[in-house]
Amino acid sequence: MNDRFMNTYKRTGxxxxxxxxxxxxxxxxxxxxxxTAGIGVNSLGHAHPKLVAAIAEQAAKVIHVSNYxxxxxxxxxxxxxxGMAGMDKVFFCNSGxxxxxxxxxxxxxxxSAKNPEKNLIVTLKGSFHGRTITTVTATGQDxxxxxxxxxxxxxxxxxxxxxxxxDAVLTDKVCAFIFEPIQGEGGVNPLDTTYLxxxxxxxxxxxxxxxxxxxxxxxxxxxxxxxxxxxxxxPDMVSVAKGLAGGVPxxxxxxxxxxxxxxxxxxxxxxxxxNPLAAAAAHVVLSELxxxxxxxxxxxxxxxxxxxxxxWKNPLVKETRGMGLMIGIGVTIPPGxxxxxxxxxxxxxxxxxxxxxxxxPPLVISDAEINQGLASMKAALDDLAKAKA
Ligand SMILES: *Cc1c(COP(=O)(O)O)cnc(C)c1O
Numbered sequence: 001m002n003d004r005f006m007n008t009y010k011r012t013g014x015x016x017x018x019x020x021x022x023x024x025x026x027x028x029x030x031x032x033x034x035x036t037a038g039i040g041v042n043s044l045g046h047a048h049p050k051l052v053a054a055i056a057e058q059a060a061k062v063i064h065v066s067n068y069x070x071x072x073x074x075x076x077x078x079x080x081x082x083g084m085a086g087m088d089k090v091f092f093c094n095s096g097x098x099x100x101x102x103x104x105x106x107x108x109x110x111x112s113a114k115n116p117e118k119n120l121i122v123t124l125k126g127s128f129h130g131r132t133i134t135t136v137t138a139t140g141q142d143x144x145x146x147x148x149x150x151x152x153x154x155x156x157x158x159x160x161x162x163x164x165x166x167d168a169v170l171t172d173k174v175c176a177f178i179f180e181p182i183q184g185e186g187g188v189n190p191l192d193t194t195y196l197x198x199x200x201x202x203x204x205x206x207x208x209x210x211x212x213x214x215x216x217x218x219x220x221x222x223x224x225x226x227x228x229x230x231x232x233x234x235p236d237m238v239s240v241a242k243g244l245a246g247g248v249p250x251x252x253x254x255x256x257x258x259x260x261x262x263x264x265x266x267x268x269x270x271x272x273x274x275n276p277l278a279a280a281a282a283h284v285v286l287s288e289l290x291x292x293x294x295x296x297x298x299x300x301x302x303x304x305x306x307x308x309x310x311x312w313k314n315p316l317v318k319e320t321r322g323m324g325l326m327i328g329i330g331v332t333i334p335p336g337x338x339x340x341x342x343x344x345x346x347x348x349x350x351x352x353x354x355x356x357x358x359x360x361p362p363l364v365i366s367d368a369e370i371n372q373g374l375a376s377m378k379a380a381l382d383d384l385a386k387a388k389a
Pocket of ligand 1: 097098128129130131180185242
């Protein structure tokens, strides 16, 4: 361990040297099946040959130019991304929180043009929207709010999946309702589709922007490009980030209709956002996701993992949730104990919320890697169940 790092993470103690597909190798040469993908980031796994080649080729041409210039690769990705998301325009940035800051600025400017007091933003309890002061304010979980006040004014939290509660807070002072279609950090909790459809209707009736944070769910993980597409809902704006460039930092604000044209020169910007290196990486991810059968395979692999876990009937497992390769396993013990037990069997998994083991494997994970990972998880859960019995 290196004590020059600020103490922000409970690290595992593993020192990673390299990876291949959905397998990571430590400095000492131990192999781990990776059901985490760098928290939903390495969508094409590790050392994907096309991704590696595209990054190397782009680095040899030009890594970064400021946003005063265009590059063909950035234009191409803007075209591909807006097309796949069904959106009109994109603003590129570098992370999920930065993308959500962009959504919030657009929503505030949209509202203020209608009425100077139309600036409230409604978010859900149990949500997670990032770590900057404003996105941590948007996050509807008290545990993230300790120590960091005063917070950005103008946020209102409401219980998820309760349309009457939402109806009551969506006043004419609200400019946007922001939600994760599947709450990720909060515990892999998909929102009810009927709730989201009703919420969309309320927002449209009241001229409130209906905005999806798909930073974790987006870019193929749910077995569709966006979770909203799979649920049949139509947001005015969407943020994506984690999986978009396969590990190169990127974020994107996507908008359609009037809010796509809200920002004007001087309103917003970012130094690194949308640079050609990140764009070259994103282009490979989007091309792979567009290949025939890719999404259906994500769906199939997710269902295979969920149904296998269910079939074990392990007493520590309460239920499985999720969509595609975004998987939550509700457990009766602290999920951190499962993470440690899996790691001892050379499998990497995550937690979410207080009672959930979260799996976010690379979208390209092979069936052999899934089988090996599931065998490790079964053995880990069996050991834990025996120890608790
Ligand atoms: C991870 C995440 C964020 C924050 O993304 P960063 O890249 O860490 O800033 C925001 N929203 C959701 C839903 C996330 O899962």
